[in-house]
Amino acid sequence: MTDQPKRPSFAPDSITAPLRHAVFRRIWLASLVSNLGILIQGVGAAWAMTQMTSSADKVALVQTALMLPIMLIAMPAGAIADMHDRRIVALVSLAIALTGATALTVLAWFNLVTPNILLALCFVVGSGMALFGPAWQASVSEQVPAETLPSAVALNGISYNIARSFGPAIGGIVVATAGAVAAFAVNATLYLPLMIVLFLWNRASEPSRLPRERLNRAIVSGVRYIANSPSIRIVLIRTLVTGLIGGSVSALMPLVARDLLHGGAQTYGIMLGAFGMGAVIGALNIAEVRRRMSGEAAVRACAISMAGAIAAVALSTEPVLTAAALVLAGGVWMLAVALFNIGVQLSAPRWVAGRSLAAFQASIAGGIAIGSWGWGHLTDAAGVETALLVSAGLMLLSPLLGIWLRMPPIGARNEAASEVLADPEVRLSLTGRSGPLVVEIEYRVSQENARLFHNVMQEVQLSRQRNGAYGWSIARDIADPELWTERYHCPTWLDYLRQRNRATQSERALHQRAIDFHVGPEPIRVRRMLERPFGSVRWKEDTPDRAANEVLPVVATAAGSST
Numbered sequence: 137m138t139d140q141p142k143r144p145s146f147a148p149d150s151i152t153a154p155l156r157h158a159v160f161r162r163i164w165l166a167s168l169v170s171n172l173g174i175l176i177q178g179v180g181a182a183w184a185m186t187q188m189t190s191s192a193d194k195v196a197l198v199q200t201a202l203m204l205p206i207m208l209i210a211m212p213a214g215a216i217a218d219m220h221d222r223r224i225v226a227l228v229s230l231a232i233a234l235t236g237a238t239a240l241t242v243l244a245w246f247n248l249v250t251p252n253i254l255l256a257l258c259f260v261v262g263s264g265m266a267l268f269g270p271a272w273q274a275s276v277s278e279q280v281p282a283e284t285l286p287s288a289v290a291l292n293g294i295s296y297n298i299a300r301s302f303g304p305a306i307g308g309i310v311v312a313t314a315g316a317v318a319a320f321a322v323n324a325t326l327y328l329p330l331m332i333v334l335f336l337w338n339r340a341s342e343p344s345r346l347p348r349e350r351l352n353r354a355i356v357s358g359v360r361y362i363a364n365s366p367s368i369r370i371v372l373i374r375t376l377v378t379g380l381i382g383g384s385v386s387a388l389m390p391l392v393a394r395d396l397l398h399g400g401a402q403t404y405g406i407m408l409g410a411f412g413m414g415a416v417i418g419a420l421n422i423a424e425v426r427r428r429m430s431g432e433a434a435v436r437a438c439a440i441s442m443a444g445a446i447a448a449v450a451l452s453t454e455p456v457l458t459a460a461a462l463v464l465a466g467g468v469w470m471l472a473v474a475l476f477n478i479g480v481q482l483s484a485p486r487w488v489a490g491r492s493l494a495a496f497q498a499s500i501a502g503g504i505a506i507g508s509w510g511w512g513h514l515t516d517a518a519g520v521e522t523a524l525l526v527s528a529g530l531m532l533l534s535p536l537l538g539i540w541l542r543m544p545p546i547g548a549r550n551e552a553a554s555e556v557l558a559d560p561e562v563r564l565s566l567t568g569r570s571g572p573l574v575v576e577i578e579y580r581v582s583q584e585n586a587r588l589f590h591n592v593m594q595e596v597q598l599s600r601q602r603n604g605a606y607g608w609s610i611a612r613d614i615a616d617p618e619l620w621t622e623r624y625h626c627p628t629w630l631d632y633l634r635q636r637n638r639a640t641q642s643e644r645a646l647h648q649r650a651i652d653f654h655v656g657p658e659p660i661r662v663r664r665m666l667e668r669p670f671g672s673v674r675w676k677e678d679t680p681d682r683a684a685n686e687v688l689p690v691v692a693t694a695a696g697s698s699t
Contacts, residue, residue, distance in 0.1 A: 150287060150423070151287050151290060151291065151294075151419075151420060151422075151423060152287075153280075153284045153287050154279075154280045154284045154287050154288040154291055155291070157279060157280050157281075157284075159279045159337060160276070160279040160280050160288060162333050162337075163279065163330070163333055163334065163337070164291060164292070164295055166329045166330040166332070166333040166334075167272070167292070167295050167330055168295045168298060168299060169326050169329050169330065170230075170326055170327055170329070170330040171295055171296045171298075171299035171303070172299040172302065172303045172306070172326060173237075173303075173322055173323035173324075173325070173326030173327065174261075174265070174299070174303075174323060175299050175303030175307060175408070175412075176303050176306055176307035176310060176319045176322050176323055176326075177237060177240075177261070177307075177319055177320055177322070177323035178198075178202070178303075178307070179303075179307030179308055179310075179311055179319060179401065179404065179405055179408065180307060180310070180311050180316040180317075180318075180319025180320055180323075181198050181202075181240075181254060181258055181316070181319075181320075182195065182198050182199075182389075182390045182404070183308075183311050183316065183390065183401045183404060184244075184249065184254060184311075184316040185197075185198050185251060185254060185390075186390050186394060188249075188250070188251050188254075189251055191516070192388075192391055192512050192515040192516045192520075193509075193512040193513060193516055194251055194512075195390050195391060195512065196387045196388065196508045196509065196511060196512025196515070197255055197508070197509065197512065198254070198255065198258060199383070199386055199387045199504065199505070199508040200387075200505045200506075200508045200509050201255045201256075201258035201259045201262060202258050202259075202261065202262040202265075203262060203501040203502075203504045203505035203508070204259065204262065204501070204502075204505040205259060205262040205263040205265075205266040206262065206265070206266040206269065206497050206498060206501030206502070206505075207498045207501050207502030207505055207506075208266075209263065209266050209267065210266060210269075210270070210494040210495060210497050210498035210501070211355050211358055211359065211491060211494050211495065211498065212351065212355060213229075213266055213267045213269065213270045213271070213490075213494050214270040214274075214358055214490040214491035214492070214493060214494025214495065215349075215351055215354035215355045215357075215358055215490070215491055215494075216267070216270075216271075216351070216490075217270040217271040217274050217490030217491075217494070218274070218354060218358075218487065218488060218489065218490040218491055219348050219349060219351070219354055221339065222271040222272075222274060222275040222278070222339070222490070223271075223275070223334055223337055223339045225267065225268075225271040226268055226271045226272055226275070226334050227331060227334050227335060228267070229264050229265070229266075229267035229268035229271065230264060230268055230327055230330060230331050230334070231264070231331070232260065232263060232264030232267065233260075233261045233263075233264025233265050233268065233327060234264070234324060234327045234328075234331075235260070235264075236257050236258075236260030236261040236263075236264060237257075237261055237320060237323045237324040237327065238324045239257055239260070240254070240257040240258075240261070240320045241317060241320040241321045241324055243257070244315075244316055244317035244320055245317050249316075266497070266501075269493070269494070269497050270490040270491070270493050270494040270497065271490065272292075273289075273292070273477075273481075273490075273493045273497075274489040274490040274493055275339075276288050276289065276292065276481075277481075277486065277489065278339065278340075285481060285482070286422075286423070286426070286478050286481075286482070287423065289474065289477055289478050289481055290419050290420075290422045290423070290474055290478075291419075293415070293419045293470055293473065293474050293477070294415075294416055294419040294420065296415075298412070298416055299412070302409060302412075303408075303409075303412070305402075305405040305406055305408075305409040306405070307319055307401075307405050308400075308401045308402040308403070308404055308405020308406065309402060309405065310322060311401045311405075312400065312401045312402050346630060346633055346634055347568060347630065349634075353627075353631075354491070355491075357488070357491075357604060358488055358491030358492070358494070358495070359491075360601065360602065360604070360606075361484075361488045361491070361492070361602045361603070362491070362492060362495050363601075364598045364601040364602040365483065365484075365598070365602055366544075366598070367479070367483050367544035368479075368480055368483050368484065368492060368495070370541045370542070370543065370544060371476050371479045371480055371483075371496070371543070371544070372480075372495055372496060372499045373499075373537075373541055374435065374476065374537060374541060374543065375473070375476045375496060375499040375500050375503065376499040376500070376502065376503045377503065377534055377537060378439070378472055378473070378476070378500070378503065378534070379499065379500045379501070379502065379503020379504045379507060380503040380504075380506060380507040380510075381503075381507065381527055381530045381531045381534060382442060382446075382469055382472075382503075382504075382507075382527070382531060383503060383504035383505075383507035383508050383511065384446065384507065384508075384511040384523060384524060384527035385411065385446060385449065385462070385465055385469075385524075385527075386408075386411075386504065386508075387504070387507065387508035387511050387512060388511055388512075388515060388520055388523060388524065389404060389407055389408060389411075390404050391515060391520045392407065392449060392458065392520060392524075393407055395520050396449075396450075396452070396453060396458070396520055396521065397453065397454075397455050397458060399455065403455065406455070406459065407455075407458060407459060407462055410458075410459035410460075410462040410463050410466070411462040411463070411465060411466035411469075412466060413463055413466065414462060414463035414464060414465060414466025414467035414468075414469075414470070415466040415467060415469060415470035416466075416470075417463070417466075417467045418466065418467035418468060418469070418470035418471040418474075419470050419471075419474060421467075421471070422471060422474050422475070422478075425471060425475075426475075426478075430543070430545070431475055431479065431543035431544065431545065432538050432542050432543040434471065434472075434475055435472055435475060435535070435538070435543055436535040436538060437468075438468040438469070438471050438472040438475075439468075439472070439531055439532070439534045439535050440531075440532060440535065441464060441467075441468040442464075442465050442468045442469060442472075442531050443528045443529070443531040443532035444464075444528070445461045445462070445464040445465035445468070446461075446465060446524055446525075446527050446528040446531060447524070447525060447528035448460075448461035448464075449461045449462060449465070449524055450520070450521045450522075450524030450525045450528065451521070451525075473500060475543075476496065476500070477493075477496060479543070479544065480492050480493060480495075480496045481493065483544075485638070485640045487638055488638075511523050511527065514526065557636050557637055559633060559636075560662075560664060564666065566629045566666070567629070568628060568629055568630040569628050569629070569630070570628060570629045570666060571626065571627050571628035571629055571631065571632075571666070571667070571668075572625050572626065572627055572628070572666075572667045572668065573625065573626045573627075573628070573629060573631075573632045573664060573665070573666065573667070574623065574624075574625055574663075574664070574665045574666075574667045575605075575623070575624055575625075575626070575632070575662070575663070575664050575665075576621055576622070576623050576662070576663040576665070577621070577622040577623075577660060577661070577662050577663075578619060578620070578621050578622075578660060578661040578662075579619075579620045579621075579622070579650070579651075579653060579654045579660055580618050580619055580620075580654055580655055580656045580658075580660075581618055581620055581653045581654065581655065582618065582653075582655050583617055583618060585653055586612075586617075588653070589620065589650070589653045590610070592646070592649055592650050592653070593610050593620075593622065593650060595646055596622070596646060596647065596650050597610070599639065599643045599646055599647070600624050600635070601624075602638075603634075603635045603638040603639060603643075604626055604627075604631050604632075604634055604635035604638065605624040605625060605626055605635055606624065606625050606626075606627075607623075607624060607625040608622075608623070608624040609622075609623050609624070610622050610623075611623070618655075625667070632664075
């Protein structure tokens, strides 16, 4: 019997594998520095608020001001990340955050900061980071191969939480020795390395052969994709609930340090550092957890463990015990959030990755923002200890959601189909805005396969609607029961061309399963019709035909089996 060879550190599922890629490594290190600055500013802002007011509501609103923009502008930010060069989007968003941090530094230097100004400028910084998040996360798949993507996602979580382990403690020291203004200045300075690295990144982009979507249509496309993706929808709901309940820890941490532990800014920083240290430990074990447990089992275990940790924080008056509970809370919080993140990243194809990740960010940040507001109000009414115990009780009950909303299995990334379908033959003069388009597909299916075919078509419905179709229906001929007609609409000719080529490999396989039910010597029949043909006919005999350059160029033959 021979010993098993040791797995190399660069195995695809190794946590260090993505660091072998220079672009990812440079951006990751710069983001670590930037995260350090954000956490230092967070300590300064939260502690400055505790010095300006005794209201728990106002203190908790600091967290809300930083997180609420992510919920409010997440979908437009995701659409912008999918439509434009993600490197440029990231640079612009960092510039917005830098402007907010610089303004906060200058006003604090001149002692002009009030609670409302502090919240407003935290909102500006949060808005910049809300715009940055989808572009940054969606670009990870461009920096590493697909097989190392889960490890890259985990490393991005580790980056934030390494900063969380040390940043708050450093922030506590900075605030205690030099005041909040120094914390704000440090954050403004530490944005610069990430901006430089992104500026130097020579990103390779593949231009689309079709015109870019308008922002409002891109947002609608993203919402439609998510609404018709059951797996993503479930992950987002579970993420939102986890943020609503678990956000109590970060929102009330300054009050835990001040009221339960009777400490100062340094104690607050150490407690946040303990939470961040636990999160790093959790992130380092994501691969092992995914190997040993299903997604649902892992999320349930995290929720139960976090409930116990929150209860311990509520009841403890000893800094050592509170710190130990926060290490556990940080570990299981990171595991749960990373599992949700990986689930979304691997479920969404590249064309909608930014919008899907924006929806994920909106779910977690919106949950934390709304939850922070609620926990602040409850604390004002009943005290820190009671609020945390209520949070622990709700977290203990949260796994019951799995009865109705079970976490989907997480597999490999759902990649886009490799072949691009040629445009269908067109003899009518069309422009990109011609529409709506109506597509009818006739299948002939033997009667004994009717139920199976109908079940497959329900999945086809979601696939069509995810990628841009609406008004989908399936009908059966009452005079010829073997004849089925699938019908759906697309808003314009360009939307139809996009819809044809957005299908992933698994969706193409699904469409082929539907086609395989077709029997008879004739192939399936496809009709593509202009529903409102205004402008496609001559209104007078002397009306000239459209010029050739007014008609959208198309390929004269159809390719592939998709419709």
